[in-house]
Amino acid sequence: xxxxxxxxxxxxxxxxxxxxxxxxxxxxxxxxxxxxxxxxxxxxxxxxxxxxxxxxxxxxxxxxxxxxxxxxxxxxxxxxxxxxxxxxxxxxxxxxxxxxxxxxxxxxxxxxxxxxxxxxxxxxxxxxxxxxxxxxxxxxxxxxxxxxxxxxxxxxxxxxxxxxxxxxxxxxxxxxxxxxxxxxxxxxxxxxxxxxxxxxxxxxxxxxxxxxxxxxxxxxxxxxxxxxxxxxxxxxxxxxxxxxxxxxxxxxxxxxxxxxxxxxxxxxxxxxxxxxxxxxxxxxxxxxxxxxxxxxxxxxxxxxxxxxxxxxxxxxxxxxxxxxxxxxxxxxxxxxxxxxxxxxxxxx
Amino acid sequence: xxxxxxxxxxxxxxxxxxxxxxxxxxxxxxxxxxxxxxxxxxxxxxxxxxxxxxxxxxxxxxxxxxxxxxxxxxxxxxxxxxxxxxxxxxxxxxxxxxxxxxxxxxxxxxxxxxxxxxxxxxxxxxxxxxxxxxxxxxxxxxxxxxxxxxxxxxxxxxxxxxxxxxxxxxxxxxxxxxxxxxxxxxxxxxxxxxxxxxxxxxxxxxxxxxxxxxxxxxxxxxxxxxxxxxxxxxxxxxxxxxxxxxxxxxxxxxxxxxxxxxxxxxxxxxxxxxxxxxxxxxxxxxxxxxxxxxxxxxxxxxxxxxxxxxxxxxxxxxxxxxxxxxxxxxxxxxxxxxxxxxxxxxxxxxxxxxxxxxxxxxxxxxxxxxxxxxxxxxxxxxxxxxxxxxxxxxxxxxxxxxxxxxxxxxxxxxxxxxxxxxxxxxxxxxxxxxxxxxxxxxxxxxxxxxxxxxxxxxxxxxxxxxxxxxxxxxxxxxxxxxxxxxxxxxxxxxx
Numbered sequence: 001x002x003x004x005x006x007x008x009x010x011x012x013x014x015x016x017x018x019x020x021x022x023x024x025x026x027x028x029x030x031x032x033x034x035x036x037x038x039x040x041x042x043x044x045x046x047x048x049x050x051x052x053x054x055x056x057x058x059x060x061x062x063x064x065x066x067x068x069x070x071x072x073x074x075x076x077x078x079x080x081x082x083x084x085x086x087x088x089x090x091x092x093x094x095x096x097x098x099x100x101x102x103x104x105x106x107x108x109x110x111x112x113x114x115x116x117x118x119x120x121x122x123x124x125x126x127x128x129x130x131x132x133x134x135x136x137x138x139x140x141x142x143x144x145x146x147x148x149x150x151x152x153x154x155x156x157x158x159x160x161x162x163x164x165x166x167x168x169x170x171x172x173x174x175x176x177x178x179x180x181x182x183x184x185x186x187x188x189x190x191x192x193x194x195x196x197x198x199x200x201x202x203x204x205x206x207x208x209x210x211x212x213x214x215x216x217x218x219x220x221x222x223x224x225x226x227x228x229x230x231x232x233x234x235x236x237x238x239x240x241x242x243x244x245x246x247x248x249x250x251x252x253x254x255x256x257x258x259x260x261x262x263x264x265x266x267x268x269x270x271x272x273x274x275x276x277x278x279x280x281x282x283x284x285x286x287x288x289x290x291x292x293x294x295x296x297x298x299x300x301x302x303x304x305x306x307x308x309x310x311x312x313x314x315x316x317x318x319x320x321x322x323x324x325x326x327x328x329x330x331x332x333x334x335x336x337x338x339x340x341x342x343x344x345x346x347x348x
Numbered sequence: 349x350x351x352x353x354x355x356x357x358x359x360x361x362x363x364x365x366x367x368x369x370x371x372x373x374x375x376x377x378x379x380x381x382x383x384x385x386x387x388x389x390x391x392x393x394x395x396x397x398x399x400x401x402x403x404x405x406x407x408x409x410x411x412x413x414x415x416x417x418x419x420x421x422x423x424x425x426x427x428x429x430x431x432x433x434x435x436x437x438x439x440x441x442x443x444x445x446x447x448x449x450x451x452x453x454x455x456x457x458x459x460x461x462x463x464x465x466x467x468x469x470x471x472x473x474x475x476x477x478x479x480x481x482x483x484x485x486x487x488x489x490x491x492x493x494x495x496x497x498x499x500x501x502x503x504x505x506x507x508x509x510x511x512x513x514x515x516x517x518x519x520x521x522x523x524x525x526x527x528x529x530x531x532x533x534x535x536x537x538x539x540x541x542x543x544x545x546x547x548x549x550x551x552x553x554x555x556x557x558x559x560x561x562x563x564x565x566x567x568x569x570x571x572x573x574x575x576x577x578x579x580x581x582x583x584x585x586x587x588x589x590x591x592x593x594x595x596x597x598x599x600x601x602x603x604x605x606x607x608x609x610x611x612x613x614x615x616x617x618x619x620x621x622x623x624x625x626x627x628x629x630x631x632x633x634x635x636x637x638x639x640x641x642x643x644x645x646x647x648x649x650x651x652x653x654x655x656x657x658x659x660x661x662x663x664x665x666x667x668x669x670x671x672x673x674x675x676x677x678x679x680x681x682x683x684x685x686x687x688x689x690x691x692x693x694x695x696x697x698x699x700x701x702x703x704x705x706x707x708x709x710x711x712x713x714x715x716x717x718x719x720x721x722x723x724x725x726x727x728x729x730x731x732x733x734x735x736x737x738x739x740x741x742x743x744x745x746x747x748x749x750x751x752x753x754x755x756x757x758x759x760x761x762x763x764x765x766x767x768x769x770x771x772x773x774x775x776x777x778x779x780x781x782x783x784x785x786x787x788x789x790x791x792x793x794x795x796x797x798x799x800x801x802x803x804x805x806x807x808x809x810x811x812x813x814x815x816x817x818x819x820x821x822x823x824x825x826x827x828x829x830x831x832x833x834x835x836x837x838x839x840x841x842x843x
Contacts, residue, residue: 045795053810073712073795074806078546079693083791085551086700092712092795106549176533181547335547343388343535 043069044280047084047093049077049103050267058296062287068280077103084272085110094275095284097138097267100182104135104268105330114273116285123289124306125320128266130330137266137329138288139297140304142322143183145253145261146236147228148221155253156228159187159261162203169207172217172229175347179214179232179265185338187260190325193341200345210347221250230261234302237313241302257323264324265332266306350759351676354664358683361723364690365562367698368555375552383556389540393564396537399461399529400522406466407518408511410611411473417604418839419481421594424601427839429608430478434471434835436615437777438827440784440801441468442527443820446808447622449531460532465522467615471834472517472728475777476510476735478838479770483739508575509738513731516572520565520688520727527786537561538691545693558694565689569682623824626817635818639803644822647783647799650714654721655779658729659771661722666733666771667763671742684730687723692787695724699792717792721782728781729774736770737763773837776830783827800826 048055052074063070073093075083081103084091091112098104107113113134121133128137145156151170156162162171174180188196209226211217217229218236233252240248255261269288271281287293294305298312304319305312312319372380383389417423418430436444445464448455455463484506492502526538537557544554596604662684669681687695699720703711710716740763748758764771786801793802800823807816 051810052806053812053815071795074802075790076546078549079787079791081549082545082551082693082697083700085549086697087704090704090708090711103549333549336543336550339543339547 043071044094044277044284045092046070046072046095046097046284047080048072048074048097049080049099050074050097054301055097057300058293061292061296062284065290065292066280066283066287068284070284081107084112088112089274091272091274093272094277094281096270096272097288098135098269099267100178100332101135101137101266101268101329102182102185102332102335104130104270105333107270108132108134108330109333112273113270114275114278116271117282120282120286120289123308127327128264128306128329129268131328135268135270136285136289137268137306138293139267139301140264140306140319141179141267142233142254142304142319142324143179143261143263143265144231144233144236145228145255146218146221146231146250147253148224148226148249149251150224150249151227155251157253157256158259159230159255160199160259162208162228162230163199163206165206167206167228169209170227171203171206171208172211172220172226173203173208174211174213174217174230175342177213180230181335181338181342182265182332183230183260183263184342185332185335186263186325186327188338188341189327189331189334190260197341197345200341200347204345204347218250222248224249233316237302237316240315254317254322258325260325262322262324263327264304264319264322266329267303350664350668352664353661354668354680357661357665357726358680360661360719361684361686361726363702364686364695364698364723365559367701368558368562368694370701371551371555372559375556379552380556383553384560389557389560392535392537392540393560395458395535396523397564399458399465399534399536400519402462403465403469403522404515404519406462407470407473408515410466410470411475411514412477412507412511414470414474414608414611415477415481415838417608419478421596421604423596423604423608425605427836429612430839431832431835432612432616433474433478433608434838435828435831436468436619437471437780437834438824438831439468439616439619440527440786440820440823441465441525442531442786443623443804443824444468444619445528445531447619447626451618451622456532457534461529461534461536464528464532465525467611468528469518469521470611470615471831472521473511473514475773475834475838476514476731477507479735480507480510482838482840510735512572512575513735516569516685517688517727517731519568520685523561523565524689524691526691526693541691542693545697551697554694558690561691562686562689565685566682569685573678573682620824623817623821626813627821629814629817635815639798640818640822643798643800643803643819644826646793646797647801647823647826650717650789650793650799651721651779651782653714653718654725654782655729655775657718657722658726658778659733659775661726662729662733662774663764663771665726666730667737667759667767669730670734670737681730681734684726687725688727692724692785693791695720696788696791699723699788703792712792712794714794714797717789717794720788720792721778721785724785724788725778725781728777729771732774732777733767733771736767736773739770740766769837773834776834780827780830783823 059070059072062068077099080096084093084096084107096107108130115133116136118133121129121136124137128140129135145159147155184196187199211220214231214235217231218239220226221229236248236250236252269285271278271285275281289307291310294307294310297303298305298310302313414429414433418426418433423429441464444467448464484503488502488506492498524538526542529536530539541554541557544550544557665680665684668677699716703716707716744766745758745762748762753761784801786805789799789802790805793799800819804816804819804823807819
């Protein structure tokens, strides 16, 4: 490269950037001399905190079913929420598809979500949507205790059973996992800070083994390395679907009514207030709660469909038989206090 | 004339600070004070500084010793070792951390983080140290000897600016690092910043902590600049004679071989072998060539554009930093270090903030991502430009001036051609670093664009490690090309 070209290469992007960045004070309200509509895509933009490998096929179904031109931006649920907050009025997101209720609750609190129509909200039970109607759960994931029937005769029915000396060094958990942390948040909110701390300390004192994720806990139980573990239900059903019942010696125990260990968290959607494609976004949300999508969650990801009339995958107990703690899922956004607690106990 | 683009580069680099001030101020003094006063903040700051200090020290030891063995001794196979010494640049820190943890599950915490970060970042010291050793004038050493001083007194003194600049990059890189320490489950300052975003959905504490990180880093940058002092490092007059090579004694030769080999095995051999194993193990996973190819294309084009813009911004700043003394020159140079001092997510969110407000047509378009790469990796490019301009003797420029050339003509016809190899090497460094970038890429890429790094993130995120292997392997192979070029350059006689 000649020096002349190098300098030219320096000047062109500089000029481009100089015109692009404009100037002015950041605190000022968004202004632009150009018409933003001109650059606006005609397509519906979904910010998805759920992994492309899990929901990519569903998005294809959405395109086919609705005829909408859909673009998806995949990311981490919480980081996408931060991005939406930073974008404010000018967000390019029309629909936010979050992996958990906490990120939806945070956006709802910030007032950037549009209310969903009542008939749509009414499709799912009240506990799986926000009280102000700004987000709705589309699939449920239950916390369960996986145990090894070869060594455990009497399946544990509560997370509090696991501090028993008979489980010394024999339980697995994943303190860095987001689902586990949501469960601890529920435990804090339902049983109180002191009881939550005591449970964590007792579990730790009882030699509970730390794993990096749910899948490893499940494998350890199947291999007989530990007798029980705390996971999400669908890991077990996916493994059974892959290896057959005979290849998975472990069994699941759904904790008893009111136990914080019986938390059912949701993945959910919300329409952005600033969306210029409100109608299309709503159509997409409706699709997520339609039979086809609900069946997809039941059969492909082994989650709980939340709309009545759609069958859960074979072998799963009915969703309404899981009587989880009485809890507003929006409150799961107090994850920071949970992390502080986990740090104080020395788990993360 | 150079001042205008240099000021522009500095301003762009300082954008994230403006953003952080806006967000921190939003919460009011109460939140600011409360965040700063938390005992945990201090504890994490101390941990981060400790980690940065130990990693930097080890990188200096490894980088300088390898550079000396490769450039100044008759170590057998030193050219191969020279190339191998630069190749860890091709290994993303999160991949290195992941492969080490997978092999040794007990490895974690402070020493796990120290090991992984040292192994991936010592080339930042090795490369400038090798270049400095290669251009040392043997006459200076002879003068030192004749004055009754040891040879090393000159060598070490001449090495100081290069090693300090490399060490600075390492220290800042470690302070801003998140991926590898998260895998090692070692909480540092950046963990707190990420936690604020991810768990608290709260931007004010994150901004306060980000600013604190900037303050700490600025103190380190200023200290390094002071230590650089006013000494001159250019060679004068005729080019240096062929450098003297030290003949190693047998014992030293064995020790040198053992040392170079163990570093190469741990830093290059292990991660590449782990990826091969990973590839074979996951061979059953379906390979999607179209996706692999488009991710490959996106990675190449975005990183190349990032390297180009970064180098273009770095040239004026680097030349001014090399040729001028004073507050303005050092302010301009030090401003560009901000990008390196902050975690990727902070840079990304600040560009979201400004992009949405002042460059909406470019927002979530490729130029924004390219700009992010330029801001993030500008210091490496500035360092390369400054070092190579410093090496060009000013007397040649003075001669050109005396022959009637204007300042710009001198720059174009004398300074830049002399500095060009170094400038291009800086560009190559930015190119391969940008390829591995993840947090800013996730937030700023055009919707629908996937790079090798984001694909790797998607596949590992759904537990599909077999499917992730081809992306990791391709990423490391592609990044190894500029890594190879840089390493090869470090072993050349006239480097």
